[in-house]
Amino acid sequence: MSRTGARVERLPLARFTTLGVGGEAEVWFTGSHEQLAEAMEQPYRILGGGSNLVISDQGVPERVIRLSGPLAERDLNPDPALSTPDEIVTGWVGGGVPLPGLVRALQKLGLSNLEGTVGIPGQVGGSVWMNAGTRFGEMFDGLHTIEIVTPQGTRQVTPADLDWGYRRSGIPLNHIVSRVRLKLRLSTPEAVLARMEAADQARKGQPKNKTPGCAFKNPTLPGGEKVSAGKLIDEAGLKGTRVGNALIAPEHGNFIVNLGGATAADVHALLRVIRERVGVPMELEYELWPTDPGLSAPAGSE
Structure with a gap:
């Protein structure tokens, strides 16, 4: 335990990623702002659901922060001070809350705005940080307030305060999305489920093997x-x-999958093959730990 009660262990990071790749690091499980502040006293990285992420086979030297406890809990009750008859603003939803479970819970309550993110295997904090989504919707469709923790302290912002857009939030790297309030429309469980099923149907051609998700942004x-x-x-x-x-998935060319025992080096090699063979500048959707200078900028953009 750390001095503030955070659990600290040295663990293989592969167990926390959807690709199943990544070496060891010192992992901090933080459930309070006090524990986050302590974890951020040394160089750190934040690891949520582990999607859209490829971690080196050697791991990383920095501390790796995971949100747990109260920062992985959700309060979906309407906040009476912020809600209106047409719009529900929830209590705080922790950055460590799994997104798939949140989307299902909102559907059962008949609350709309985030059903377009169905099937994304991340946590709320990371999904907000990269504005995760599909062509049916994205995280910023349902955000009211975002709480951000930095080494300098904690602040709350709204989407209007950020330069957000396609697959980006405008929140700097290593700023931690600790909690959010959701902004939702009143609907019915049946109507929300129908929209979820339409979005899910469009994903049927995606691979079932371990994968970080889409490798490149649509250029x-x-x-x-x-x-x-x-x-x-x-x-x-x-x-x-x-x-x-x-393997570049036969089902969908923008997915790289782990057939079992793949390494980060294997994945990096495939990313380079794609960048060399596709005649259009391609920007990675994956985050690489550590950053690979040869892949960090779109090919042809230097």
């Missing part, structure tokens, strides 16, 4: 047209390309 062509990264990878003939035990 915008010089004329302003946004195109599918998966379509470009497919047209380059890269589906089914394998390095070690990592």
Whole structure:
């Protein structure tokens, strides 16, 4: 235990990622702002649900922070001071709350705005930080207030305070989304479920193996047209390309999957193959620990 009661263990990070890859690090399980402040006294990284993340086979030297306890709990009751007859603003939802369970709970309550994120396997904090979503909706559709913790202290912001957009929140790296209040529309469980099923149906062609999710953001062509990264990878003939035990999924070219025993080096090699073979600048959707300078900027943008 740390001096504030945070649990600290040295653990393989692969167990916390959807890809199942990553070496060891010192992991801090923090359930309060006091414990977060202590964990942030030394260089750190924040690890949520572990999707959209590829961690080095050697791990990372920094402390790795996980939100737990009260920071992984949710209060979905309407806040009477902030809610209106047409809009529900909830109590605080911890950054460590799993997103899939939250979306299901909102559906049962007949509360709408986040059903477009169905199937995303992250936690609330990380999903807000990268504005996770699908073509049916994104996290910022349902946010009222965001609590951000930094080494300098804690502050609360609204979406209007941030320069957010497609797959980005405008929140700097290593600023921790500790809690949020949700902004939701009153609907019915049946109507919300129907929208969830429509979004889920569109994901049926995605692979079932361990994967971080989509590898690249959908790029915008010089004329302003946004195109599918998966379509470009497919047209380059890269589906089914394998390095070690990592594979560009035959089902969807923008997914890299772990066939069992893949390494981060295998995944990095496939990312480079895609960047070299697709004739359009491609920006990673994955976060790499540590950053790989050769992959950090879109190919062709230097």
